[in-house]
Amino acid sequence: MPDIDASLAAGQVWRGQGDWSQAARRAKRRITTGRRAVAALTATAAVAGTAAARLAASAPTAGRVLALVAAVSLLLVPVFGRRASRDAVAVWTRLRAVSEASKAELYRYLARVAPYAGSDADAVLLHRYGLLVDGAGDLVGHTLDGAPADRPPPPVTDVPSYLVERVQRQVDGYYLPAARQAGRAAARIGRAATALTVLAAVLSAVVGVFGDGLGLTAWVGVAATVTTALVGYGAAERYDQQHLEYARTADQLTRLRLTRAAGSGWTDDEALVAEAERIIAQSNAAWMAKMIEDDGAAQQ
Template identity: 40%
Template sequence: MTQDESAIAAVWDQQNVWSRSADRLKKAVEGARSKALALAILAAVLGTGSAQAMGRNEAAGKALAFAAALAAAAAPLFAQRGGAARLSDWIRVRAVSEALKAEVYTCLARVGPYRDLAGAGALLAERGRAYRTDGGDLIRYTAGIAALPRPLPPVTDLDSYVEHRLRRQIETYYRPKAEWMRRKVVLAGRVELGLGGLAAVLAAAAGVFSVGGLAAWVPVVASVSVALTAHAIAQRYSYQQLEFLRTAEELERLLARREGAPGAVGTPEAAEAFVAECEHVISIQNEAWMIRWTVG
């Protein structure tokens, strides 16, 4: 491996470290939010159960009330771990990772500032250091994470860039992610509808058949439905689905334009403009969901 290739491989490894760090942070944020949601639901269920059990078994009622209080007290603690500060850190770590990835692919395609083959690796290393310096306060999240062994992307020119960067982003990332988010949106809607139906059945049974204790569970089911809906909104499933689809279609438009007029990117300047436009579309998608996650 040449010195130039070693420099590129080093930045590629650094990108993997930042990417894995972002994945770990995302998992922590989403895990904390899910636990907070589960504890809030558990507190509501146990609280209602304790009120109904108190008349039959005081000890059991008190135990349920105590458990409900613990769950209610713990929920905000977990919610804080998935709050704005940790969310912001995750987004910034992901931004560094994506910036490094874009630089590596641009370098391997030998366009833009990397057209000079002799100094491409050194320039990439310098730009990579600049990105990591900008995220200097986030380096603590990379502690204990090593880069996984992986080869450099097999990109050497514009054609291989299209195959291994552009097509791969469309076919193995944006389209599958959009479908995954669509399923989450559908599932959230079905759960919300099911809980609404359950609340209606409980209310009807309590009123028509005078079934004791059922009426107390109606607001619990309604609260659970509201909590799950709020969780789905916080996760921004619908917005993410839209952004993934929009980006896939925009990249496909660029790909179709290139395939329809291959001579349009026959010069180094045209190839540079094409790669820059592709990376711009990808970066716009990243920036869009980052802003959306931050401001809600």
């Protein structure tokens, strides 16, 4: 077997994969920033607009300032909304798809399983990577914005090292932390939405019992608007679904690795690697397809 570290093909594909991965991360940050800004600006407009109306008579200067804040916030909503448009989501998912597919090809190559078991493995790798890049040729420009990825290929030379560096590292370094992070984010949004709902209910009860002498009815609407913006952000980011999907994938990969280690199944190297990559690819395809579907439905 040739020295993996010396393989120009592996180095080229790994650097290219890093460039696509960085581009995907930048695109995702832009989408997330846009969604957060839309939620924050919507809430700000509701609060500032209501406060401006309440202060118009008693503090006209403050009322005008708050009215201006509300107006500017509303004007900025579509500006930041474009960062999370359907087209932006589609670009991100395609960048991520090329990155993940390139990574899968490289790990198969390093593990020396089909279609990389022969003496032409380098040529096959470059050809298959070229097909991936050609299929997303209109996005290549996105990979030029960051610093070139400079890192050695993973230390995989066979299937046992593949199980450690690809399967177990993917579980411990990505899926489990991502599942926990998504779960915590979903819980925070749920608690905040519950608190706002309770606040709106309390305000409504006070108005119902004591009347609206303090102008609380308007703030019930504000609480509802902020709740909607918050829940909408959480739904767009799909924290609940990501929590479940990442946890499920981590469990599947762990059981696959342990079954092999116990000698109770998956003894064929090529079948094992194919199954591991299928699980990872299925997870990626599931959330990417759902992301595009949900985004399209939200914008119809």
